[in-house]
């Protein structure tokens with residue numbers, strides 16, 4: 645356990661270990677059973693201070709007891725403890741009002757509790773892929789009852805881009821239920837942070853949804869611990885929301901441009917079709933079977949109009965796929981016969 649009370653004052657084991665003078669006093673206090681568990685509901689609150697060579701400094705109950713703080717301390721995974729401490733140090737060094745291991749909802753210890761400049765309280769909880777849905781649901785309700793915002797950070801080394809429907813519960817919940825539909829992931833070394841969010845907009849043209857490799861559905865950024873801050877009362881990488889909104893504007897512009905291009909192609913195709921119907925006796929269609937001078941019996945499997953030309957995809961009798969311009973084929977008399985319209 646990291647914290648203990650001595651003479652009404654709260655001490656942390658890590659801080660004590662840094663000063664040999666203080667450590668000596670605490671050891672004496674420990675021997676005289678003056679160190680107390682900070683949990684108000686602890687049934688057996690006398691603690692001892694330990695600082696061995698292998699293990700770092702910590703407090704432990706003298707007697708086994710059903711203490712919430714003790715239970716929290718035994719259950720916390722080493723990686724979560726480490727990342728929690730790193731986050732705490734980072735926030736503290738930057739002047740945030742942050743407290744580690746706070747009991748602000750019943751029978752539970754919050755990893756970090758921050759009080760923002762507007763007095764708003766935000767609990768930071770660290771979870772992993774194995775953090776189950778019941779726990780998340782239970783804690784969310786308790787925090788809501790206490791009027792405290794809660795923000796989950798996922799501790800994971802998997803930083804690859806994800807799809808919302810393929811991700812595990814803790815990430816999925818954040819994506820769907822946070823104000824900005826975003827997720828924060830921190831690696832197990834506690835150094836790198838990834839933030840991502842899902843663009844909820846649909847990009848539709850002529851009843852068809854469009855996607856682009858340049859602007860995927862998920863927007864993401866990488867950052868470091870020191871870039872973690874609060875904006876709009878939300879825990880975020882510094883400037884993330886602003887950059888995300890700028891990205892959305894660019895994405896919309898790119899999509900509008902694409903729509904214009906598609907409309908232009910449609911207009912071109914229409915003009916050409918009108919022209920073609922009057923000037924050309926044979927109108928190509930998907931499924932049409934032709935006898936080609938070079939390829940033999942071939943089937944048209946696709947039509948595309950580009951710059952007033954009709955590009956056709958032909959599957960030949962050998963199974964080869966060839967691309968040809970229909971008008972050129974007509975000009976050069978390459979079509980010997982129409983076998984099936």
Ligand SMILES: [Zn+2]
Nearest residue numbers: 681683686711
């Ligand atoms: Zn206790």
